[in-house]
Amino acid sequence: MITKHMIRTLMIETPNVPGNLGKVATAIGLAGGDIGEVKTVKVGPTYTMRDITVQVDTEEQLNDVIKAVEGLEEGIKLHTVSDEVLSAHEGGKIAMKSKMPINSLAELRRVYTPGVADVCNLIQREPDKAEIYTTISNTVAIVTDGTAILGLGNIGPVAGMPVMEGKAALFDQLAGISGVPILLDTTDPEEIIRTVKNIAPGFGGILLEDIGSPHCFEVEDRLKEELNIPIMHDDQHGTAVVTLAAVISACKSAGISLKEAKIGQIGLGAAGIAICRMFMAYGVQAVYGTDKSEAAMNRLKQYGGQTTLNIQELMETCDIVIATTGVPGLIKKEFVKEGQVILALSNPKPEIEPEAALGAGAAYAADGRSINNVLGFPGIFRGALNAKSKVVNHEMLVAAAEAIASCTKHGDLVPDPLQPEVHEKVAEEVERVARRVYVGV
Ligand SMILES: NC(=O)c1ccc[n+]([C@@H]2O[C@H](COP(=O)([O-])OP(=O)(O)OC[C@H]3O[C@@H](n4cnc5c(N)ncnc54)[C@H](O)[C@@H]3O)[C@@H](O)[C@H]2O)c1
Numbered sequence: 345m346i347t348k349h350m351i352r353t354l355m356i357e358t359p360n361v362p363g364n365l366g367k368v369a370t371a372i373g374l375a376g377g378d379i380g381e382v383k384t385v386k387v388g389p390t391y392t393m394r395d396i397t398v399q400v401d402t403e404e405q406l407n408d409v410i411k412a413v414e415g416l417e418e419g420i421k422l423h424t425v426s427d428e429v430l431s432a433h434e435g436g437k438i439a440m441k442s443k444m445p446i447n448s449l450a451e452l453r454r455v456y457t458p459g460v461a462d463v464c465n466l467i468q469r470e471p472d473k474a475e476i477y478t479t480i481s482n483t484v485a486i487v488t489d490g491t492a493i494l495g496l497g498n499i500g501p502v503a504g505m506p507v508m509e510g511k512a513a514l515f516d517q518l519a520g521i522s523g524v525p526i527l528l529d530t531t532d533p534e535e536i537i538r539t540v541k542n543i544a545p546g547f548g549g550i551l552l553e554d555i556g557s558p559h560c561f562e563v564e565d566r567l568k569e570e571l572n573i574p575i576m577h578d579d580q581h582g583t584a585v586v587t588l589a590a591v592i593s594a595c596k597s598a599g600i601s602l603k604e605a606k607i608g609q610i611g612l613g614a615a616g617i618a619i620c621r622m623f624m625a626y627g628v629q630a631v632y633g634t635d636k637s638e639a640a641m642n643r644l645k646q647y648g649g650q651t652t653l654n655i656q657e658l659m660e661t662c663d664i665v666i667a668t669t670g671v672p673g674l675i676k677k678e679f680v681k682e683g684q685v686i687l688a689l690s691n692p693k694p695e696i697e698p699e700a701a702l703g704a705g706a707a708y709a710a711d712g713r714s715i716n717n718v719l720g721f722p723g724i725f726r727g728a729l730n731a732k733s734k735v736v737n738h739e740m741l742v743a744a745a746e747a748i749a750s751c752t753k754h755g756d757l758v759p760d761p762l763q764p765e766v767h768e769k770v771a772e773e774v775e776r777v778a779r780r781v782y783v784g785v
Pocket residue numbers: 492493494495496554555556557578579580582583586610611612613614615616634635636637640667668669670671674689690691692711712713715716717718
């Protein structure tokens with residue numbers, strides 16, 4: 345079965361006769377639609393109204409599904425076709441809310457003027473008090489310049505805002521952190537660095553998101569040098585963490601020794617280079633990479649990795665293959681070796697669908713929806729902020745990866761990202777390591 349990427353909700357009325365829902369399901373399936381959720385909206389005296397979520401690959405397939413349902417007789421009616429993904433984004437996904445009720449003048453004076461002035465004076469005298477009396481230490485800026493939004497490319501920061509809002513929603517729900525999207529109207533590294541430094545006083549940490557390579561490397565390195573708060577480029581290190589976790593689990597299940605495995609990385613941009621560096625620092629001897637850009641290949645060599653001529657050679661050489669190119673369908677079925685582990689991580693569409701890779705003989709295969717940095721960044725920042733760490737370093741990232749792997753069921757590659765215990769465990773381990781290294785506990 346091939347994974348579908350367009351989601352639509354069909355509101356369908358069926359007369360209350362046994363078998364009608366089955367007819368609808370069969371019609372949708374035969375037209376190429378995958379049924380997701382089926383929700384009963386209304387049960388009338390003679391009919392039932394349901395919202396049926398259907399996934400398809402293309403507009404044509406959607407039209408086939410619509411025609412198939414409309415062609416059903418015996419009183420079955422299609423009422424509406426809606427795009428719930430678009431509806432879910434209407435008005436944006438996040439909001440800045442007051443934690444204080446302001447219902448009386450007394451409350452107004454306590455929360456705002458004149459009461460607030462005492463707090464300002466206190467912080468001016470004792471700057472550390474900002475940690476207690478403001479939200480700064482629990483707020484992370486989610487900064488993008490829009491140059492590598494998912495695998496959609498340089499579509500600009502405003503078009504990337506739905507992703508940044510999504511990261512903020514995840515920060516809130518999974519780690520209790522306030523994430524604030526910051527959209528930069530510049531792609532110049534010096535200007536990005538200057539801007540982030542100028543806004544840094546309002547934040548406990550900085551998550552760099554979807555900033556393209558190669559400028560992302562300089563931006564992150566310089567900000568780490570010049571600021572004293574945790575900074576992490578999610579597409580580099582968040583991705584490397586979750587990839588290491590998935591590979592640890594795959595090796596455990598398949599009985600492969602990770603450090604002796606040959607690991608191949610297709611696409612040596614932000615995510616790819618960080619994944620290679622993570623495996624090399626973890627002790628993997630044979631890390632290979634390939635990229636269409638000569639400069640990217642040279643970067644891997646500088647870090648001590650080996651390059652292959654092309655994707656086919658890399659696929660022939662390696663036991664474990666990871667892809668982060670942003671190019672859907674780049675890995676051909678014919679390249680897949682029996683027993684290989686293939687993680688095609690590009691979003692929104694992978695380099696090879698997991699089902700196709702498994703069908704071609706892979707032992708394990710997954711895409712970027714399941715092997716996703718959502719498993720890393722919330723807990724990493726929770727742990728770093730809890731420890732009052734001034735950095736996010738390699739030891740903390742490895743602790744996060746091992747924590748994710750420890751929450752993974754035998755036979756799976758990663759745990760369910762909505763399981764709160766996973767993020768708690770990541771936060772706990774990251775905090776423990778951060779305290780040991782930087783606070784000496
Ligand atoms: N699953 C996750 O958690 C996760 C996290 C980060 C990035 N990603 C995905 O990875 C992809 C890349 O993201 P990035 O931030 O590294 O982008 P990037 O632009 O920094 O890197 C992409 C790299 O792929 C290379 N490339 C493009 N086409 C190629 C081809 N045909 N053959 C070989 N190399 C090719 C480019 O030269 C570049 O070096 C995106 O699709 C993104 O969604 C997924």
